[in-house]
Amino acid sequence: MTAGFDDERRCPVVHTDYRPDRPAFTTIDQLSTERELGQAVWNDSTDYGFLMVQRYDDVVELLKHTDTLVNDNVNAFDPNMEIPLLPNSLNPPDHNKLRRVLNPFFSPAAVKRLEPLARLRAETLVSELAEKRSVDLVSEFAILYPTELFLALLGLPTEDGPMVLPWVEAIFGGFFASTPEELQAAGDAVASFSTYFGQLIDDREKDLGDPTTDLMSRLLVAKIDGEPISRADILTICMTLMTAGLDTTRSALGYIFHHLAQDSDLRQTMINEPERWPNFIEEAMRLYTLIIQDGRQVKEDSEVLGCPMKQGEMVWLGLAAANRDPRKFENPDTFDMDRENLNHHLGFGIGVHRCIGMHLARAELVIALEAWHKVIPDYRLAAGTELVERGGQLRLQNLPLEWD
Amino acid sequence: MATANLVVDIDRCTGHGRCYTVSSELLTEDEEGFVAVRHQSMELTEEQTPAARLAVDACPEQAMRIEYGEQ
Numbered sequence: 216m217t218a219g220f221d222d223e224r225r226c227p228v229v230h231t232d233y234r235p236d237r238p239a240f241t242t243i244d245q246l247s248t249e250r251e252l253g254q255a256v257w258n259d260s261t262d263y264g265f266l267m268v269q270r271y272d273d274v275v276e277l278l279k280h281t282d283t284l285v286n287d288n289v290n291a292f293d294p295n296m297e298i299p300l301l302p303n304s305l306n307p308p309d310h311n312k313l314r315r316v317l318n319p320f321f322s323p324a325a326v327k328r329l330e331p332l333a334r335l336r337a338e339t340l341v342s343e344l345a346e347k348r349s350v351d352l353v354s355e356f357a358i359l360y361p362t363e364l365f366l367a368l369l370g371l372p373t374e375d376g377p378m379v380l381p382w383v384e385a386i387f388g389g390f391f392a393s394t395p396e397e398l399q400a401a402g403d404a405v406a407s408f409s410t411y412f413g414q415l416i417d418d419r420e421k422d423l424g425d426p427t428t429d430l431m432s433r434l435l436v437a438k439i440d441g442e443p444i445s446r447a448d449i450l451t452i453c454m455t456l457m458t459a460g461l462d463t464t465r466s467a468l469g470y471i472f473h474h475l476a477q478d479s480d481l482r483q484t485m486i487n488e489p490e491r492w493p494n495f496i497e498e499a500m501r502l503y504t505l506i507i508q509d510g511r512q513v514k515e516d517s518e519v520l521g522c523p524m525k526q527g528e529m530v531w532l533g534l535a536a537a538n539r540d541p542r543k544f545e546n547p548d549t550f551d552m553d554r555e556n557l558n559h560h561l562g563f564g565i566g567v568h569r570c571i572g573m574h575l576a577r578a579e580l581v582i583a584l585e586a587w588h589k590v591i592p593d594y595r596l597a598a599g600t601e602l603v604e605r606g607g608q609l610r611l612q613n614l615p616l617e618w619d
Numbered sequence: 620m621a622t623a624n625l626v627v628d629i630d631r632c633t634g635h636g637r638c639y640t641v642s643s644e645l646l647t648e649d650e651e652g653f654v655a656v657r658h659q660s661m662e663l664t665e666e667q668t669p670a671a672r673l674a675v676d677a678c679p680e681q682a683m684r685i686e687y688g689e690q
Contacts, residue, residue, distance in 0.1 A: 315651065318634070318651040318652060319650055319651055321652070322648070322649075322650055322651055322652035323636060323648055323652055324648075324650055324652075493640070555676075556676075558635075558637040558641070558676075558677040558678070558679060559679045560679070561679075563635070565633075565679055565680060566633060566680070567633055569633050569634075569635060573635065573636075574636060574652060
C-alpha cells in the first residue's frame with residue numbers, strides 16, 4: 216500500500232475511518248499494514264484527524280509521558296468528546312488518588328470473593344444453553360454472564376442487567392459516533408445512568424453499607440485530599456466502571472469462542488489441560504485486542520516522534536497493532552500460548568492507566584471457559600455465517616455456534 | 620559470598636500481577652493487587668533465583684530486577 220505524505224506533519228497520511236463496523240478480523244489487518252508505514256502516521260478520516268503511533272516500543276514509551284500526553288480527552292476520534300470518564304480522564308497525581316480508592320474492589324482478593332458467584336452463574340447459563348444445540352454465543356451467553364457479575368460487584372440487583380445493557384450500547388455508540396443521533400443516544404444513556412445510580416446513592420446515604428465490601432459505600436465515605444468525592448463524580452465513576460466492565464469481557468468471549476470453534480485440537484488440549492486456560496487467555500488478549508487504541512491529548516504545542524502537533528490534538532496509541540508488532544512478538548499473527556514474552560502484551564494497557572478490571576476479567580474468562588467446555592466440549596461455527604466486528608472498540612456482533 | 624536481591628521500582632509497578640501469578644511460590648500480593656515486596660528489596664536464596672527471574676521477565680512494566688552483590 217502506498218500512502219500519501221503530509222509535509223506539515225512530516226509523516227505518511229492515511230484515510231481509514233475506524234469508526235464503522237467492518238467484516239470481522241479486517242480491522243487488525245488494516246492497522247498492521249498502517250503500522251508498517253512509519254513510526255507515526257497521520258489519519259485524516261475524522262473532522263480533526265489524529266496521529267497513529269502503533270509500534271510496540273513507541274506505544275509503551277509514549278504511555279509513560281503522562282505529563283505531555285494527557286488523559287483530559289481519550290477519544291482520538293473526537294478531541295471534544297463530552298462523555299465524562301473517571302478515573303480515565305485524570306492525570307497523575309489526581310489519577311492515582313482515585314485509583315487507590317477503587318483498587319481494593321478490583322484486587323485479586325476481591326475477585327476471589329466473586330468467584331463462587333461467577334462459577335454458579337456460568338454453570339447455570341451453560342446448562343440452560345446445552346440442549347439448544349444452536350445458539351448465538353454473543354447474545355445468549357457472552358452478554359449475560361459478565362453483566363450479572365458486574366452488577367453484583369457494584370452491589371446492584373442482578374435483575375437490572377436487561378435494563379442497563381442498552382445504555383452501555385448507546386454510550387459506546389457515542390464514543391465512535393459518526394452521526395448526531397448516536398451522540399444524542401449516548402447523552403440520553405448518560406442521563407439514564409445518572410438517574411439509576413442516583414437512586415443507589417440515595418439508598419446508601421440513608422443506609423450505609425460496609426465500605427470494605429460495598430463499592431458505593433466506599434465511594435461515599437472516601438476522602439481525597441480531605442474532601443469527599445462529589446455526587447457528580449461518583450455518578451461518573453459508576454458509569455465508567457459499568458461501561459468498561461460490561462462491554463469488554465463479552466467482546467473477549469466472542470473472539471475466544473470463534474478461535475476455539477475453528478480448532479478442535481486446541482479445544483481438546485484445553486479440556487485435557489485446564490490449568491493452561493490463564494495462558495490461553497493472555498494470548499487471546501494479545502491476538503484479539505479489543506481496545507485497539509488508547510487516545511491521548513497533546514498538552515502543549517510540541518513534536519511527537521518528529522511530527523508537529525498542536526495543543527489539544529489527539530494521538531492514537533495503537534495497542535492492537537503493537538500487539539502484532541513483529542519487532543516485539545515472533546510470528547505475531549499466530550496463536551501461541553507458550554510464547555516467551557506472553558505477559559508483555561498490551562491488551563489491558565500499560566502504565567498508570569492500565570485496566571483496573573484486569574484481574575476480574577481474567578477470572579471471569581477462565582471460569583466461563585472451564586464451565587462451558589465441561590458441558591459443551593465440541594462445537595462449530597454455523598455454516599454460512601458472515602461475521603461482523605464493531606468499529607472503534609472491537610467485538611463480534613454475533614457468533615452463531617452449533618453442536619450435536 | 621554472592622548475594623541476590625529482588626528489587627521493585629515502585630514508580631513503575633502498576634499492579635499487573637504477572638509476577639506473583641507466574642511465581643506464586645515466591646511472591647504474593649497486597650490488598651490493592653500490587654506485589655507485596657514492592658516497598659523493600661527481597662533477599663533471594665539460590666533456589667529462589669529461577670522463580671525470581673521468571674517474575675522479572677513477566678513484568679510488562681519492567682518494574683523488577685535482580686541485583687547481585689558481594690557480602
